[in-house]
Amino acid sequence: MYIIIVGGGKVGYQLTKLLLSQGHEVMLIEKDRNKFASLVDELGDSILYGDGSTMETLTEAGANRAEAIVAVTGHDEDNLVICQLSKMMFFGPRTIARVNNPRNEETFWGLGIDATVSATRLINALIQEQVKAHDMLIPLLTIRGGDVEIVQTSLSPSSPVVNKKIKDLVLPKGTLFISINRGEEVIIPRGDTDLREDDQVLVLVRKAHEAVLRQILMAPATDRKHA
Amino acid sequence: MRAVILGCGKLGSRLARKLAAAGHQIVVMDRDQEALKQLGENFKGETLAGRAYIEENIQRIFEEKTDVFIAVTDKDNVNIMFAQWIKNKFKVPRAIARIYDPILAGSYRDLGLETVCPTNMALEAIQSMLKV
Secondary structure (H helix, E strand, C coil), X not given: CEEEEECXXXXXXXXXXXXXXXXXXXXXXXXXXXXHHHHHHHHHHHEEECCCCCHHHHHHCCHHHCCEEEECCCCHHHHHHHHHHHHHHCCCCEEEEEECCCHHHHHHHHCCCCXXXXXXXXXXXXXXXXXXXXXXXXXXXXXXXXXXXXXXXXXCCCXXXXXXXXXXXXXXXXXXXXXXXXXXXXXXXXXXXXXXXXXXXXXXXXXXXXXXXXHHHCCCHHHHHHC | CEEEEECCCHHHHHHHHHHHHCCCEEEEEECCHHHHHHHCCCCCCEEEEHHHCCHHHHHHHCCCCCCEEEECCCCHHHHHHHHHHHHHHHCCCEXXXXXXXXXXXXXXXXXXXXXXXXXXXXXXXXXXXXXX
């Protein structure tokens, strides 16, 4: 898959390395001359100097054949224009924007961005989840419209779904298990896949069903008291 | 008419002064308090800048019915984002954005924003001076 990443800060750089290591074709666009110079030795042909919110640079990067464009600069206005311009001018790549100011998340959904990632919201969720120790459902990505989310959780030994098959769970409609990380292994689950303790699972779920999913995957604190 | 102007540079400050002098109700916003100096001492409109330029106050500005929002900061992308945000969120009927990049200006015009492209205007002016 060919993926364009705009913004060579910590997020963009690490994401580029990760995707390259997974065998994807990646182009990182960086508009700061010094930052570009510090990365070009390592990334070689996978980095391009230029302003990703202009047609010239996106065209040079080959945005017409990119399957996804990920805008992760530190400026929301740049991330928005990069994604919108890509949608308008090229053959519908998927667009993912990093949102620095949480207020803009709602704005972006209304403006044609496919998915947003908000570090502020993510960290806030982590802090909140720390307080409710048995309740670790972490929202990773919100899909367009804000209605659907990808959440991550790790199954505790007391989770009621441990040692059950996915097809035997009563899940809210439209809920999808995307992947399971088990030790070093990544499993693309099927209905007859067993869930085990310490599995890290990624689940696609409607926001409205998040609370129900939480109840299904987590061992409720009250049950433990009774046990 | 009530107009809110974002960006108090050479263009924003002059526009604000002219519109206010013509009797319109004007609000000028800028991140930089210093920028307001360009409005001069006799400016009759409202201002929001420096430490007061925060989310809550910006939203409060638009609680009052606004006829037009004009984004003329020196950054194309800031103007584009604000124009779309203000138009959608506060149902302001008109949003005008200054966009230097001709390709961006054209694209966002197609998307329904009112755009002003100084580059294109200068290009046409110079061409007409040269009569080519």
